[in-house]
Amino acid sequence: MDIDRSGLAEFLRTCRESLQPEDVGLPRGQRRRTSGLRREEVASLSHMSADYYARLERQRGPQPSEGMVAAIAQGLHLSLDQRDHLFRLAGHHPPARGAESQHVGPGILRILDRLADTPAEVVTELGETLRQTRMGTALLGDASLRTGPNRSLGHRWFTDPAARNLYHPDDHAFLSRTWASGLREVIARRGPRSRAAALAEDLLTRSEEFREVWATHEVGLRPGPVKRFIHPQVGLLELQCQTLSDPQQAHSLLVYTAEPGSETHEKLQLLSVVATP
Template identity: 40%
Template sequence: MRRWRDRLPPEAAGLPAGVHRRAAGLRREELSSLAGISVDYVTRLEQGRASNPSSQVVEALARALRMAPAEREHLFRLAELVPPGAAMVPAYVTPSVQRMLDRLAGTPVAVFDACWTLLVANQEYAALMGDPSDLRGNDRNGVWRTFLGSGSRARRTPDELDELRTAQVADLRSAVTRYPADAQLKRLVEELRAGSERFAELWDSGAVGRHAAARKTIDHPRVGPVTLDCDVLTVGGSDLRIMIYTAEPGTEDAERLALLTVLGTQDLVPFSPE
């Protein structure tokens, strides 16, 4: 891990290079932030004092270190884990997708897997929707938060909310068909069925929907309502969902979005996906 960290310059990871850096590559604190794990855990992994890291931790480290597919597979083997196969929901954000995120400065962007679990989000997305860095487990899943969590900052009528829920259930059903060996996905569906009567109804009814582009009003706690276009792109071959928010140039919404970029995530309330 230390060698991989040393070889990755901060600018290649979307971070400012800064001045007076003693480390050629990423600092432990920077890797910790990018991967969403504690600095202490990064230190213990590097020093061989942490055993049995989870597949989620290994995936996050591979993503943060911009590993090529063969390197990612090697990292899983080093952790004594089997690399996720074709029957598992892909959670690998390729270096090319990560570079695209780096180049969309000023634009809120997030990447989700096929069952709408958040994999990575840029600072602008965190400023718009709330900082997701402390979320763990099901709290990172957009479907879970829609049915059983705190919802979203996006303003929706009851009909719009049910349309979203229908599309999310349809997405999960499709994911279960494509990734039949993914135990974590099956467990998510079981817990949603047990915890939400509406989810169970939609699942059992065979509801069909599609998570399409939309125009959304985000009720932001510091700058007020911001109306943005939300587009969802699917990455062929990896089944990732890229969610992008943009404002019409020259509008008050564009000015508020620019202000959010300056404010960052200071004193903002917790994350609400979508």
């Protein structure tokens, strides 16, 4: 497929101008003359240089890679149809939809953008964190640093002992069973050639504990409403976890809250102060 430079530039400009700062969790500020978002704001949301993004709107520069197009689609909070159109304009075939998709829907993103001071994350059915709030990063670590199978918490749980340090030791055994149970259910939904099945095969070769819990064939286990974390900076945190699901993309928004007036609530406020912006 060939890139449609004029169509790409016009579509990017139209999408950018249709968004307001508050739509994407940015402050409006004063003396704003731009209709919609500024180019540098979209570039920041897309994790690229302002010069690179500006060249696309000016019909210049090299053809953007699939990764760059995906980042722009996410930064502009595009719907799946808009994302697919953007890929075609850029000269690429659109990525898969559904369970294999890494594109977070705009509805979930709009909610996430309004939770900047609350620990929250968007995860796949394999436990891969796709987006985090600032407080989500402070609580759970920076998911953007993880690559390959280690993007999945389930994979890290059984292959990296350090992954369990954040969770209360009394919960480890049940969480192991819960991860195996959930993965077995995903494989039943997605089939033996799915990413879930490949993850299970990998864990069967790597972890004796996984082999043991996998052999029990448990299904239907669910984590409790309260998650207990042992945070390296503030200690024990007992957090309620609310879940909002996007069935079209098989993604879940997890929001962690503390009872007002509780010790955990005070610790979260402290964590918000020490967290890196």
